[in-house]
Structure formats: C-alpha cells, structure tokens
Amino acid sequence: MSVSSLDAKAPTALESESQNSFYRDGKFHNESNTTVKFEWSSILNYAKEVFKHRNIETEPKGNIPVQPLLTENILSTADDSIWRIGHSTLLIKMSGKLILLDPVFSERASPFQFIGPKRFHQPPITIEALPLIDAVVISHNHYDHLDKHSIQKLSDKVKHFIVPLGNRNDLIAWGVDDHKVTEMDWWQEFHINEITLVSTPSQHFSGRGINDKDKTLWSSYVIKSPDSRVFFSGDTGYFKGFKDIGEKYGPFDLTLIETGAYNPNWAAIHMLPEQSLQAHLDLKGQRMMPIHNGTFNLALHSWKDPFEQITKLAENHQVELLTPEMGAPLTIKGNEKTTHWWVNL
Known part of the structure; x- marks a missing residue:
C-alpha cells in the first residue's frame, strides 16, 4: 500500500492510527505480547548484574578509527553505496538519492547534553558538511535514534522526513516544515523516484518521557532501488516478522541488523547476537552489517562484545559480515572486505 510520494499529502496521524490493527486504548502494541516487566525481583536482579559486571570494559581504551567522510566523495559515488556514521546512523546513496537513517550527531544520546551516554567517537562528517539529503528515515523515538538537536540542524537541508505513526508532531514542534513530514504505518510505502521505502514491523516500544510510553509507532524499513535492496532493523526483538519481510x-543485498545493547532480560525488545544472525537468515540477506554498537555505552556487556559475538556466529554459519570503520565507503552489492578494527582497542 502506497502512502505518499514527494508530491502527495500523507494521511493525518489520527486517520492512520485508527486504521492500525495494533493501535488500541491510545497505544501501539507489538504483534505478540512482549511486555518487559519491571518488578522488584527483576530490578534486584539487574542491580546484581550491575555489581557483577562493574569491571567490564564498557568503553574503548583507545581511539575508535574514523575515516573522514568528504562531501565530494558522497556526491561523486556512482554505485548504490552506504557509509556508517555511528550507532544506528547510516547514510545510503541509491539511484543518486541520499537517505539518512536515524541521524544522531549529538555528543550524548540523552534529553540533556550534560548527562547521559557519551559518544566514543565523533561522526565522520558534520551535519553542516552533508550535501542535500533526499530523505531522513526514523525508526522510533528513543533518544539514540531520534535526536532533537540533529533534526533541528538537518531541517533546512532535508527534502523529506519519514517517521512511524505518531512522531510527526515532535518534528513540527522542533521546526520542521509540516509538508516535509510523512507518517507511515507498517507495510505502507513511500516513493522517491525509483526508490521505494517500506515501513515494516519491528518488535519494540517507544517513549521519550514518563507519560508517553507506546504513544508512537516503531518500525523497521525496506529500502530498494532498481539495483539493490537493503533492510534496516531499527531496534527490535526477534520475531516471526523477519520471515514475513x-x-x-x-x-x-545487505541487512543492517541491531546487534548491541542487549541483555537476556531485554531479549523481547533487543535481540541477542544469535537472534540477530537468525534475523539476517530469515530475511534472506546476502551480507550483514551489525549496527547499534560502537558509539554509545547502553548496556552491561563489553563494548567489544557485539562485534566479537556476531563475528564468531557469522563464521560458524558462513555469513558474510561487514564491520566497516566509521565513515568507510561500501558499495551495497560490492565485494569489499572489512577489518576487525576493534581488536586492539
């Protein structure tokens, strides 16, 4: 089902939410019951885990390698390509169009820039240096995916913002022009010339404060051009929807799969590494890039653990894994090899 193109008007949030089969009682829901219970026993167990893992290396000791990303290199690239900016922020070029995923350029993934998870590295390019962006795509409204300061800086150099249902008003409040924002329900499509963006299900939750839990939708995305196909997971637990997609x-050709900031207690909403690999297999992916790692400390495991775990799993299952340095260019259907750059940090 096509929701909009650059020239069409999208349905209002109220119209779309009322048609969403997983929207009831003023909230969005997953396809299956995935409530993470915060009972006293689970809180106590988590506190014990924090104490047990107090010596885990949650931040790198050395500098994470970052390859400067130059504007002229982005513009001159002819093939469908991708650059990792950090965490779940990626820049994709397809059919000459530029798509920016979950842009977080701020120093911290937090509502405040004086406290909260701080970046391990600077982005390989600044917002000011980015060329004109055809579309910014947002997976959900958590602070490590929807960053107010980045959206405000991007507003004048982005043609269109694609967001899950319920997120439109925040962007408009932050200064984005109303006509630039399109909300999408699961399975709806948005077209930019030859490129099709499909909002697909994920298994997660939303909220930026104490009173707005699940008031907005969360999504994964299919991004396809005549030459290549990419899947972007956003944040999600493992669920049968991967096989459906x-x-x-x-x-x-490439799957961008959440592999980081996990814990067995959160597996319903954040995949463990073995589940991330299975999601890639379910999606019929050719090459896999693990994301949601390497930029912020958001869990109790070592910062290297996502890379080490998924590397072993990929080798065991003969999956071609891509772990590029931040800012390094990759062609989506290419044969480039990447390094284990984290080993000596």
Whole structure:
C-alpha cells in the first residue's frame, strides 16, 4: 500500500492510527505480547548484574578509527553505496538519492547534553558538511535514534522526513516544515523516484518521557532501488516478522541488523547476537552489517562484545559480515572486505 510520494499529502496521524490493527486504548502494541516487566525481583536482579559486571570494559581504551567522510566523495559515488556514521546512523546513496537513517550527531544520546551516554567517537562528517539529503528515515523515538538537536540542524537541508505513526508532531514542534513530514504505518510505502521505502514491523516500544510510553509507532524499513535492496532493523526483538519481510521483499543485498545493547532480560525488545544472525537468515540477506554498537555505552556487556559475538556466529554459519570503520565507503552489492578494527582497542 502506497502512502505518499514527494508530491502527495500523507494521511493525518489520527486517520492512520485508527486504521492500525495494533493501535488500541491510545497505544501501539507489538504483534505478540512482549511486555518487559519491571518488578522488584527483576530490578534486584539487574542491580546484581550491575555489581557483577562493574569491571567490564564498557568503553574503548583507545581511539575508535574514523575515516573522514568528504562531501565530494558522497556526491561523486556512482554505485548504490552506504557509509556508517555511528550507532544506528547510516547514510545510503541509491539511484543518486541520499537517505539518512536515524541521524544522531549529538555528543550524548540523552534529553540533556550534560548527562547521559557519551559518544566514543565523533561522526565522520558534520551535519553542516552533508550535501542535500533526499530523505531522513526514523525508526522510533528513543533518544539514540531520534535526536532533537540533529533534526533541528538537518531541517533546512532535508527534502523529506519519514517517521512511524505518531512522531510527526515532535518534528513540527522542533521546526520542521509540516509538508516535509510523512507518517507511515507498517507495510505502507513511500516513493522517491525509483526508490521505494517500506515501513515494516519491528518488535519494540517507544517513549521519550514518563507519560508517553507506546504513544508512537516503531518500525523497521525496506529500502530498494532498481539495483539493490537493503533492510534496516531499527531496534527490535526477534520475531516471526523477519520471515514475513524476507518472503515479501527479500532477498536483500545487505541487512543492517541491531546487534548491541542487549541483555537476556531485554531479549523481547533487543535481540541477542544469535537472534540477530537468525534475523539476517530469515530475511534472506546476502551480507550483514551489525549496527547499534560502537558509539554509545547502553548496556552491561563489553563494548567489544557485539562485534566479537556476531563475528564468531557469522563464521560458524558462513555469513558474510561487514564491520566497516566509521565513515568507510561500501558499495551495497560490492565485494569489499572489512577489518576487525576493534581488536586492539
């Protein structure tokens, strides 16, 4: 189902929410019951884990390698390509169009810039140096994916913002022009010339404060051009929806799969590494890039653990894994090899 193009008007949030089969009682829901219970026993167990893992290396000791990303290199790239900016922020070029995923350029993934998870590294390019962006795509409204300061700086150099249902008003309040923002329900499509963006299900939750839990939708995305297909997971637990997406839109040349900030207690909403790999297989992916790692400390495991775990799993299952340095260029259907750059940090 097509929701909009650059020239069409999207349905209002109220119209779309009322049609969403997982929207009831003023909140969005996952396809299956995935409530993470915060009972006293689970809080106590988590406190014990914090104490047990107090000596885990949650931040790198050395400098994470970052390759400067130059504007002229972005513009001159002819093939469908991708650059990792950090965490879940990626820049994609398809059919000559530029798409920016979950842009977080701020120093901290937090509502405040004086407290909260701080970046391990600077972005390989500044917002000011970015060329004109055809679309910014947002997976959900958590602070490490929807960053107010980045959206405000990007507002004048982005043609369109694609967001899940319920997120439109925040962007408009932050200064984005009303006509630039399109809300999408699961399975709806948005077209930019030859490129199709599909909002697909994920298994997560939303909220930026204490009173807005699940008031807005969360999504993954299919991004396809005549030459290549990419899947972007956003944040999600493992669920049967990956197989559905793989059957409908696969195979994918590249999957961008959440692999980081996990804990067995959160597995319903944040995949463990073995689940991330299985999601890639369900999606019929050719190459896999683990994301949601390497930029912020958001969990109790070592900052290297996502890379080390998924590397072993990929080798065991003969999956081609891409772990590029931040800012390094990759062609989506290329044969580039990447290094284990984190080993000596």
